[in-house]
Each structure stands twice: as structure tokens, then as C-alpha cells.
Amino acid sequence: xxxxxxxxxxxxxxxHTYRHQLTPQxxxxxxxxxxxxxxxxxxxxHGDGLGGSCVHVGRAPASDEALLRAATSSVKEARIAxxxxxxxxxxxxxxxxADVGVTVARVATHCTEADTTxxxxxKCRDLGLFTVGxxxxxxxxxxxxxxxxxxKMESYGAQxxxxxxxxxxxxxxxxxxxxxxxxxxxxxxxxxxxxxxxGLAIGNILAAVDEGASYIDGSxxxxxxxxxxxxxxxxxxxLKRAGHQVNADxxxxxxxxxxxxxxVSPHPMPIIDNNSLLMGYANVYGGYIHPIxxxxxxxxxxxxxxxxxxxxxxxxxxxxxxxxxEAKRLAKHQQKSA
Amino acid sequence: MSAHNGRIGVAIxxxxxxxxxxxxxxxKNPNFEMKLMAGIDPESEGLSRAxxxxxxxxxxxxxxxxxxxxVQIVFDATSAKxxxxxxxxxxxxxxxxxxLTPAKVGPSVVPSVNMGxxxxxxxxxxxxxxxxxxxxxxxxxxxxxxxxxxxIVATVSSRSIGPGTRQNIEEFTHTTQKALEELGxxxxxxxxxxxxxxxxxxxxxxxxxxxxxxxxxxxxxxxxILAMVEEVRRYVPGYIITVEPFxxxxxxxxxxxxxxAGDYLPSYAGNLDIINAAAIAIAEQHAAxxxxx
Numbered sequence: 001x002x003x004x005x006x007x008x009x010x011x012x013x014x015x016h017t018y019r020h021q022l023t024p025q026x027x028x029x030x031x032x033x034x035x036x037x038x039x040x041x042x043x044x045x046h047g048d049g050l051g052g053s054c055v056h057v058g059r060a061p062a063s064d065e066a067l068l069r070a071a072t073s074s075v076k077e078a079r080i081a082x083x084x085x086x087x088x089x090x091x092x093x094x095x096x097x098a099d100v101g102v103t104v105a106r107v108a109t110h111c112t113e114a115d116t117t118x119x120x121x122x123k124c125r126d127l128g129l130f131t132v133g134x135x136x137x138x139x140x141x142x143x144x145x146x147x148x149x150x151x152k153m154e155s156y157g158a159q160x161x162x163x164x165x166x167x168x169x170x171x172x173x174x175x176x177x178x179x180x181x182x183x184x185x186x187x188x189x190x191x192x193x194x195x196x197x198x199g200l201a202i203g204n205i206l207a208a209v210d211e212g213a214s215y216i217d218g219s220x221x222x223x224x225x226x227x228x229x230x231x232x233x234x235x236x237x238x239l240k241r242a243g244h245q246v247n248a249d250x251x252x253x254x255x256x257x258x259x260x261x262x263x264v265s266p267h268p269m270p271i272i273d274n275n276s277l278l279m280g281y282a283n284v285y286g287g288y289i290h291p292i293x294x295x296x297x298x299x300x301x302x303x304x305x306x307x308x309x310x311x312x313x314x315x316x317x318x319x320x321x322x323x324x325x326e327a328k329r330l331a332k333h334q335q336k337s338a
Numbered sequence: 339m340s341a342h343n344g345r346i347g348v349a350i351x352x353x354x355x356x357x358x359x360x361x362x363x364x365x366k367n368p369n370f371e372m373k374l375m376a377g378i379d380p381e382s383e384g385l386s387r388a389x390x391x392x393x394x395x396x397x398x399x400x401x402x403x404x405x406x407x408x409v410q411i412v413f414d415a416t417s418a419k420x421x422x423x424x425x426x427x428x429x430x431x432x433x434x435x436x437x438l439t440p441a442k443v444g445p446s447v448v449p450s451v452n453m454g455x456x457x458x459x460x461x462x463x464x465x466x467x468x469x470x471x472x473x474x475x476x477x478x479x480x481x482x483x484x485x486x487x488x489x490i491v492a493t494v495s496s497r498s499i500g501p502g503t504r505q506n507i508e509e510f511t512h513t514t515q516k517a518l519e520e521l522g523x524x525x526x527x528x529x530x531x532x533x534x535x536x537x538x539x540x541x542x543x544x545x546x547x548x549x550x551x552x553x554x555x556x557x558x559x560x561x562x563i564l565a566m567v568e569e570v571r572r573y574v575p576g577y578i579i580t581v582e583p584f585x586x587x588x589x590x591x592x593x594x595x596x597x598x599a600g601d602y603l604p605s606y607a608g609n610l611d612i613i614n615a616a617a618i619a620i621a622e623q624h625a626a627x628x629x630x631x
Contacts, residue, residue, distance in 0.1 A: 054528055055489050055547040055589055086507045087531035090515075112535045113496060115504045123508075314536035321491055321545035325581050325593055 001243040002209050007041040007191070007217045008034050008232050010260060011071065012083055014223035015047035016287045017270055020058035024070035026263045030220070033259040035075035037252030039232070041104055043081040043217075044071040047225070047287060048318060049108065050082055050089030050097060056320050065096055072101035079103045083134065085318070086120045094120065098127040106162060107153075108134035110316045111141045114149035121156040132191070132215075133158030136317050139169040139283055143178045147185035160189040160215055165204065166287070166317065168197025168226055168280040172207035179211035191215030194230050196222055197280020199272060201230035202238050209244060220253075220260040221269045226279050226286025228270030233257045275303050282311035291320050295327035305330055345371040346625045347408035351400060351424065352415030353377030353384025354500040355603060356438055359610040360413055361388060362601035363618050369625050374406045387602075400424050404431055411621050414438060417502045418509045425461055434624055435461040436617050439502070440509035442516075449619045450474045450569045451521050462620055466510050467609035468492035468529060468544065469517040470616050471577070471596055475546045476522030478566035479590060483554040487589075488524035489547040490514070493532040495539035498607035507531065524548070542596040542608035543580065549589040556585050563592060573615045575599075576608055 011030055015022050027044055034042050045067055046052035046060050053060035060067065064082075071080045081104035082097045094105065105124035107117045117133060124131040133153025138146055150161040163178060170178075175192070182190050192208035192215070194201040205216055218235040222228030233253040239246050261269065270276075276289055284307055292310070296303035309326050348370045350357045357375070361384070364370045375388035380397040388395040396402035399420075403412055404427060411434045414421050421441035428435045437443060444461030447453065451474055464470065472490040479485050492514075503510060511529050518527025534540050550559070563583045570577045574596065581593030596608025603610060 051528075054530065055487075055549070055591075056491050056530060056545065087511055087533070090512055091508055110533060110535065113504075113533050115501065116507050116533060118505060119508045313540075314534070316532065316534050316536075318491070318530065318532045319493060319534070321493075321543070321581075321591075321593060324591075328581065 001245060002214055003245045004209065004239055005040045005215045006232070006236060006246055006248055007043060007081065007215055008039045008219060009043045009193070009217050009229060010219040010223050010232065012043040012045045012049070013047060013225060013229055014219050015045070016225035016290070017223050017228065018264060018267060019290055020047050020053065020060050022067070024062050024066050027067055027070040028074040029263055030256070030260045031071040031078070031080070032074045033256035035078040037256045038248040039078055039253070040247055041079045041081050042071060042075065043083060043106065044068055045082050048085060048088055050084045050093040052088055057318065064093060065100060068097055068102055069100045079130070081106055083108055084120055085109060086116045088318070091123055094123055094127060098129060103130055104132065105129040106132040106134040107158070108136055111135040111138045111146060111149060114152040117153060118156045121153065121158055125157045131157060131159050133161045134164060135161065136164050137166045137285060138163045138178055139165050139167050139174070140314070140316070143181035146178050147181040150182045151185045154186045154188050158188060160191055161186060162191035162193055162215060162217070164193040166195060166225065166285050167283045168195030168201065168286060169283040170204065171200060172203050175204045176207045176211045179208045179213050183212045189214045191217065193217035195224065195226050195228065195280070195286045196230065197227040197272065197276050197286065202235055205230055205235055206238065206242055209239065209242070220257040223260070223270060224286070226289050227272040227276035275307060278304055278307045282308055284311045285315060285317050287317060288320070288323055291323040295323050299327040299331040301327050301330035301334055345369060346621070347371050347373045347410045348413065348621070349374040349376060349403045349406060349409045350413045350415060351376045351403055352502070353379070353382040353388070354415065354502055355498065355607070356610055356614065357413070357415035358384035358387055359602035360415060360614045360617060361391070363614050365391065367618060369622055373409050374403060376400070376402045400427060409433055411436060411624065413617055418506050429460055436620055437461060437463045438613055438617055440466055440506055440513040442513050446517055446521060447620055448473045448517070448521055449573060449616050450566065451477045453620070453623060464613050464616055465517045466514045467494070467542070467613040468510070468531060469514045470612045471542070471544045471594065472546050473517050473522045474566050474570050475563055475592060475594070476518050476524050476548060478562045479548045479550065479559055480523030482558045482562045483550050485522070485524040485548045485550060487526045487528070487549040488518045488522055489528045489530070490518065491530045491532060491545045493534055493540065493543045494609045495542070495606050496533050496535035497539050498542070498603055498609055499533065539606040541606045542612070544594045544596070545581070546592050547589045552588070559583070559590055573619050574612050576605065576611060
């Protein structure tokens with residue numbers, strides 16, 4: 001049975017759900033609870049990672065440094081990770097992260113653009129960070145193409161490659177095919193990061209682990225973009241039930257989930273609502289759930305039409321401006337035909 | 339100083355997407371005579387296209403440029419690192435360098451903002467396609483009211499950006515950010531670059547957010563932006579507004595699309611055009627300056 005390294009992303013991906021407003025205090029207390037539960041790696045920061053705080057995606061209430069420091073100063077065993085997307089985060093951000101005690105760097109890009117990560121992967125390795133190549137929206141390309149992109153990241157020095165299925169669009173068979181292809185193409189370990197738009201996050205994790213994935217992402221209460229991530233406490237229990245080795249203990253992680261829920265109360269926990277379901281179905285990036293709902297209300301268009309239109313335009317992560325542009329266009333169109 | 343036929347001798351170094359597109363623009367321009375296309379990969383499409391057009395082409399890089407006769411202006415479309423090596427050698431040879439990499443050896447120029455600045459310099463930097471597309475807008479706002487913070491998002495099609503740009507994404511982001519402050523006039527700038535692989539490829543799109551004072555004159559900002567868009571369109575006709583400038587809380591937002599002239603890559607690659615059209619505009623001005631000097 002597999003030996004799993006669990007990566008909790010509540011305090012980074014969960015920021016999409018919390019409109020990037022997680023405070024140092026929430027981060028500190030949640031990180032402490034995750035650490036006590038035995039989670040191996042805790043990812044922290046703005047939803048779009050280092051340098052992600054911006055008008056375009058959403059401004060954070062504190063600097064990247066304050067967010068990261070809140071986590072690194074609150075844990076004993078767990079490693080703290082940051083995410084960086086080349087084109088967003090720059091080298092001084094990476095240096096700052098290493099300075100405040102972050103030890104894991106996940107260098108992310110859209111699943112077909114691995115060659116934009118070379119500079120940042122090398123830089124993170126130079127800084128002595130455990131460096132991960134992170135491919136976003138893996139349901140937007142084929143297993144073969146993913147294998148090529150993962151191999152590029154390995155050649156730049158990535159120490160494992162993480163496949164993020166950011167839309168919650170893939171079924172277990174499709175996940176298995178992608179993990180298999182990547183495993184055959186690289187010697188480094190493979191990780192998997194699901195979303196739950198079609199209710200398949202936990203099942204997809206089990207399928208990925210059966211194909212050899214050994215790093216698994218989840219978030220407490222499923223707090224993350226779209227219908228949310230795999231629910232960490234459920235994923236840990238399910239992995240153990242399937243006979244896999246996970247460090248975190250079930251009671252501890254349930255406590256962490258309760259702590260987090262209390263800290264962000266009364267914010268609702270993610271559910272698969274109609275818009276999220278449609279995003280999974282139409283393969284639209286999960287981080288857009290709030291921008292879509294918000295823009296549909298503000299400019300007066302049908303959010304479902306907006307989701308489908310974004311799917312047709314094949315938007316990738318970080319195109320929040322297109323959400324607004326399309327909402328305005330649809331609203332105009334709907335007014336005309338009314 | 340001009341060549342015997344009255345045309346300025348030009349060489350391009352870097353035979354990737356940018357350099358090859360530039361070659362077609364030089365070819366169309368009566369002020370210039372294409373002397374050499376230089377690259378480092380003998381198999382590159384840019385070099386074979388140059389030969390097809392009847393131009394000298396070499397894979398010996400900078401050495402072939404320095405050995406060529408009658409080269410007065412060099413367009414450098416290689417990489418930031420390579421340009422740092424080329425710059426002193428071109429300067430020593432008395433050749434004007436128009437740098438299309440994010441190396442930022444010489445002063446940065448955006449034609450619609452600070453065209454005059456390049457006149458005396460022998461090395462002029464064009465920053466990035468994102469800066470060429472967005473700095474004019476930030477400048478248009480800051481000439482009306484203080485811009486506390488300017489943020490731009492440039493989204494380009496995956497096919498339009500070659501290996502050089504990809505391996506320089508750090509410099510690309512960083513120098514674009516600096517330009518928003520130094521040329522655009524924002525107190526603080528931030529640049530975001532997004533690459534979209536959709537097929538058919540998307541046109542280059544740019545979104546500019548400018549954080550301003552609450553009591554700023556919205557109408558004045560709007561008309562300054564619209565006037566600037568017209569200014570840029572004089573050298574990049576494919577520069578169009580997709581989201582009209584509007585106030586959104588503490589900031590103005592505007593969306594722009596750039597379609598190219600389709601000289602090398604199809605019209606989706608507006609990012610090539612906006613920087614190359616700027617390069618040509620600067621070279622023309624430099625040529626005119628030399629004529630009168």
C-alpha cells in the first residue's frame with residue numbers, strides 16, 4: 001500500500017473561497033491545528049500564490065510575508081509551502097519566502113506551459129527549497145501532453161510534479177490515465193490535487209494513488225475554488241480505509257477542520273451548487289466561482305450562460321478580466337433581446 | 339551618415355518570432371535596407387525565411403553582425419542575457435542598438451510616451467510587449483490625476499511567445515513593472531503575465547487597473563485614455579478597446595486587444611506587432627535625427 005505525503009491547501013487554495021481575505025490570525029491558528037494533526041505540508045498564501053494579491057484577482061488583507069510568517073511561526077513539525085506562478089511572483093518574493101522559513105516551493109503554470117517555470121524552479125532549488133512542478137488545469141490537455149510537460153519540469157530540477165485538476169471535470173478513469181502517463185515519463189514522485197465539482201474529488205484521489213501518486217492535496221472542509229477541493233479530513237480517512245499510510249490522524253484532522261470552520265464562521269463551507277456543478281461539467285477553472293457570481297449580479301446576466309461562454313473561450317487560471325468582459329457583453333446582449 | 343542609396347543599413351539579431359516578424363516590417367519600410375539576419379540556430383525558420391527573401395542570413399550570431407558592412411542599426415531580439423553581451427560590443431562598433439529583450443541596458447522608450455528620450459542614446463530598450471501595450475494607458479491616467487497604483491494583466495497566446503520570452507519571464511515581469519512606474523508615472527506598479535494556449539489562438543489582450551483618488555475627474559481620465567488609444571493606433575492600427583474605461587470602486591479599469599498586421603505570425607500575435615512597431619518607430623526617428631545631425 002502507498003505511503004502518502006499529505007499536503008493541505010486550505011490556507012492557499014481556500015483563499016479563493018474566502019475572496020483572498022484569510023488573515024494572519026486565521027492562518028496561524030489553522031496551521032497550528034494542521035501541524036498538531038500530523039499533516040506533512042501546509043500550503044499558505046494568496047489563492048494565486050506569491051505576488052497574487054492584486055486588483056485583478058483580489059487584494060489580500062496582509063502582505064505575503066505576514067501570511068507566510070503567521071504559518072512558519074506556528075508549526076513544529078509540518079513543512080510550510082508557498083505557491084508561485086511565474087508571471088505573478090518574482091525572485092524577491094521567493095527570497096522573502098525562504099527567509100521567513102518556507103521550505104517547500106510549488107512552481108505552477110497552466111498544464112501546457114511548463115517551459116515558463118524553468119527560471120523559477122532553478123531559483124527555488126538554488127534557495128535550497130524542496131521544489132515542486134505544479135501543472136494547473138490538467139483536464140484541459142491530454143495525458144500524452146501532460147507527460148511531456150512533467151518531464152520538462154523534472155529536467156529543470158523539480159523534485160515532484162503535482163497534477164492539479166482545477167476544474168473538477170475529470171472522472172476517475174481519466175485521472176488514472178493522466179497519472180499513469182506522467183509516472184511513465186518521469187522518475188520523480190507524482191502528486192494530485194482534485195476539485196469536487198462533480199462530487200468525484202475523493203474517488204479521483206483513490207484512482208490517482210492506485211496509479212502511483214504519492215503526494216495528495218486537500219483542504220479542510222473542502223475549502224477551495226469552485227465546489228471546493230477534496231475535503232482533507234475525508235481524504236485522510238478514506239486513504240486510511242483503503243489501506244494507505246498517512247501520517248495525520250483522523251481525530252486530529254477532524255479537530256483541525258472544526259477549528260478552521262469556527263475561525264471563518266459564519267462563512268459557508270463549499271457545496272456543489274448549480275454554478276459549481278456547471279463549471280465542472282463545462283471544464284471552467286474553479287477559482288472563478290466568486291468572480292462569476294459577482295459579475296453576473298453586478299452586470300445583470302445569467303451566471304450559467306457566463307459559465308458556458310467562459311468554457312467556450314477556454315479561459316485559463318488568472319483571466320478574471322475576461323469574466324468581467326463576458327459578463328458585460330452578455331448583459332448587453334440580454335438587454336437587447338429583452 | 340546614411341547609406342549611399344539614402345537608406346539606413348539594418349541588421350536583426352535573433353531569428354525567433356520577434357526577429358522574424360521584424361524582418362517583414364523592415365522589408366516594408368522604405369527608410370531601411372536589410373543587411374543581415376543573424377541567429378544562432380542554423381535550422382531556424384527565421385534564417386531560412388530571410389534567405390528566401392534574398393537577405394544575407396547567418397547563424398554566427400553577434401560575430402556576423404560585427405563583420406557585416408554598412409550596418410547602422412541593430413535590432414536585438416535575442417534574450418536579456420545575450421543582449422548584455424551584445425550591448426558593449428555594438429556600442430564599441432558605433433552601432434545603434436534597439437533592444438527588444440528585457441535586458442534594460444539603455445533607456446526605456448514607449449513611442450507614445452517618451453519618444454524624444456531615445457534620440458541621443460545609442461542603446462534603447464523596448465521593455466516588453468506588455469509594457470508597450472499598457473504603459474501608454476497608465477501614462478494617460480497619470481497625466482490627469484495621480485496614479486497611486488497601476489496594475490496590468492497581459493494575456494498572450496501560447497503560440498505567439500517563443501523560448502526566449504519563456505526563459506525570461508522573470509525579467510519580462512520585472513521590467514514591465516518598473517516601466518509602469520518610471521514611464522507610466524504610477525507610484526507603484528505591478529505586472530501580471532498570463533499565457534493562454536487556446537486554439538484557435540486568442541488575440542493579445544491587456545487589462546489596466548489604475549488606483550486613483552476618490553475625487554479624481556472621471557470624465558477627464560476617460561478622455562485622456564481615449565486620446566492615448568488613438569495615439570497608439572497611429573503606429574499599431576490593431577490596438578482596440580474591448581472594455582471601455584470605467585470606474586470600479588477605487589480604480590479605473592480598461593480592456594484592450596491587440597491584433598497584429600499578420601506579417602509573420604497570424605493577426606492573433608498582436609504582442610509581436612506592438613513591440614516591433616515601436617522598434618520601427620524609434621529606428622525611423624533615429625534615422626531622421628542622424629540625417630539632420
